[in-house]
Amino acid sequence: MPSQAGAEMSSPRNNYNSKAVNRLMCADWSAYSASYDLLSEHNPEYQALLQDFEAFLATIEAPQVIYDIGGGTGNYTEIAARAYPDSEIRFVEPDTNMNRSAQSKLAAYGNINYDNRALEDIDATGSADLVICVHALYAMPAPEQRLADLRRLLRPGGLLYLIDIGRYMNVPDWRSYLFSSLKKELGLVGALRVFWQGREIAKQNKSILKAQKKGVYWTHTEAEFASLVAQNGFEIMRQQSVYRDHSDLLVCRAIS
Secondary structure, X not given: OOOOOOOOOEOHHHOOOOHXXXXXXXXXXXXXXXXXXXXXXXXXXXHHHHHHHHHHHOOOOOOOEEEEEOOOOOHHHHHHHHHOOXXXXXXXXXXXXXXXXXXXXXXXXXXXXXXXXXXXXXOOOOOEEEEEEEOOHHHOOOHHHHHHHHHHHEEEEXXXXXXXXXXXXXXXXXXXXHHHHHHHHHHHHHHHHHHHHOHHHHHHHHHHHXXXXXXXXXXXXXXXXXXXXXXXXXXXXXXXXXXXXXXXEEEXXXXX
């Protein structure tokens, strides 16, 4: 889910004063799910994130328990399931259609358990060796508290692979970037066809921007994000700006 660099920080403490109003501003993730993978498959920046995650998994010991929090349509879980067929993977995605899409995509893997609860409703404590949370935290209620929930899931020494959108969505900029990439890959007609099939994504991205500007969805700088992560019991092992400098990637270890 793309975003624009240069956003101002909006305090997560003030993001959720009116649940009814905020729901009207949020993206419709069920509508998003139908087209999400279509454009993701052709987005070089998204594919680069998947490749980074796969490379990261190759550097660690096989985890016994893995959580994918806000797992969307299951792309990161699929990589983990392929890399670690003997691991227990707990896929957590509260949106019904996203969860259904993931279950269909991942039907061949027998080591995945599916959960449609929100992160704050997961009652497990200290059982995970690896937690994955990609482009999900910014849209959760009270992100600072959710960072504490991510830490709660991990055993001491467990790893967190975290990517979060930090800056404002710039829909025209991403549309231009993606169309240029598609045109090189598929030609003009092919690019137009994919864009038409994925038109719901542009609509939902506009909703994301609106929610960001209203403070319903969290925005942050690299430094602000890293500071909050560290305050919630993590040692940051790697940090970098990714996704055309619109998101922040952190690999962290849970400390006692």
